[in-house]
Amino acid sequence: MPQPSSTVDKAAPFAIGLFRLVIGLLFAAHGAASLFGVFGGAVGTNGGTVAAGAWPSWYAAVIQLVCGLLVAAGMFTRSAAFLASGSMAYAYFVVHQPDGLLPLQNHGESSALFCWAFLLLVFTGPGAAALGSLVRRPAAPPAAAAA
Template sequence: MTTNSCTIWAPRVLSILRIVAGYCLLWHGTSKYFGTPGNAIEGLQIFSMMGIAGLIELVAGVLLIIGLFTRSAAFIASGFTAAAYFIGHVAGKGMLLFPNMNGGEAAVLFCFIFFYLIFAGPGPWSIDALRGKSE
């Protein structure tokens, strides 16, 4: 593949990255609330830490999949996943610089993928692009 063909495909691949990352985030929320896939959290309260996490995962996941308000959704998702890393993986376990040791690899990757989307935007396959807005 030549450099030129990679450059031509870059915006489309950005859209694919956004869709897949949003899809993966969405399933974390559906798992918490609906037990699909996995097990629902029994007695989950919407205003608890896990309840708010699930709500962010659901809403931001859908917005990222369809590419609506992408930069704002990515900003919230990036901050949320950074907090998830420090609260859920570093606190009590230590190993700040070793996500493979504290189980936080997914949170770190999510954080930086969403951080990238804040600056890169939604890509051409998005509602934002159809609206002629990248926010």
């Protein structure tokens, strides 16, 4: 892999880390709103919550809260982002798409944006300042000395 050659290239891991943190917190807040009624509550409930176990809204809210917190912290980022991206693709195509072709018509902008943002994190990884980078993998055994 080539070495970063400019200030922008050197700052990229920090920009990705900040992007990961913001996207994760926004996603977690959406899940917390649906599960606990905070931040105005679940969408369309006037401050209420989704019913426990209700398909798909309750499960989506759990995914939003858990994956959002994992992504924000930088723990299991790629796996959590993959699950979050898939859940938002489901939300877009099953919940929003039947109401119109374009996100502006079907009110699916946030689902589409979250889907693509998380998919980007699947490929870029967590960037800088991720808690997952503090957990070290076991060191490889030393190579046998040449005789």
